[in-house]
Amino acid sequence: MRxxxxxxxxxPARARRLPEQLLAAIAEADVAVHAGDWVDEATLDLFEARARRLIGVFGNNDGPALRARLPEVAYAELGGLRFGVVHETGPAHGRERRCAERFPELDVLVFGHSHIPWDTTAQGGLRLLNPGSPTDRRHQPHCTYITAAVSRGRLTEVELHRLPPRT
Known part of the structure; x- marks a missing residue:
């Protein structure tokens, strides 16, 4: 499962459109996961149209219309792994401990908010992944997203993709 x-x-707050590389990756994936801050409903509609399966949550910049369509936290079993998706996890310091305590039933937690890619494993085995942002790198060197595979209850091929600078 990809x-x-x-x-x-x-x-459209930070970018006029999504990068073509990201749009292609959505179409190639079995499951697309979005950890919030869509900002407009058109982006959610685009993901729903292109993704085979979409798991998404709202973020702090998402208004009432998006909050009406998306949960704050989403859960899914994918290929034998228990996934959770949430936008905010708080400061980097202590993140692994806080998330492991808040989500003891999960194997993988996907989160956003900081625009900073993150890939760690908490004590007890919870894998925490933040794909960064494909449109707003903030203080990071690149805009990013992640692809991964799930096979036989294992998360494999986790790859951070760097997007070319916007022109």
Missing amino acids: LLLTSDTHV
Whole structure:
């Protein structure tokens, strides 16, 4: 099972459109995961149209219309792994401990908000993944997203993709 993980698309606030590379990755994935801050309903509609399966949550920049369509936290079993998706996890310091305590039933937690790619494993085995942002790199060197695979109850082929600079 192929996964596409993204967050913080911020269209049209930070970018006029999503990068073509990301759109292609959505179509290639079995499951697309978006960890919030869509900003507009058109982006959610685009993901729903292109993704075979979409798991998404709302973020702090998402208004009432998006909040009416998306949960704050989403859960899914994918290929034998228990996934959770949430936008905010708080400060980096202590993140693994806080998330492991809040989500003891999960194997993988996908989150966003910071626009900073993150890949760690908490004590007890919870894998925390933040794909960064495909449209707003903030203080990071690149805009990013993650692809991964799930096979036989294992998360494999986790790859952070760097997008070319916007022109």
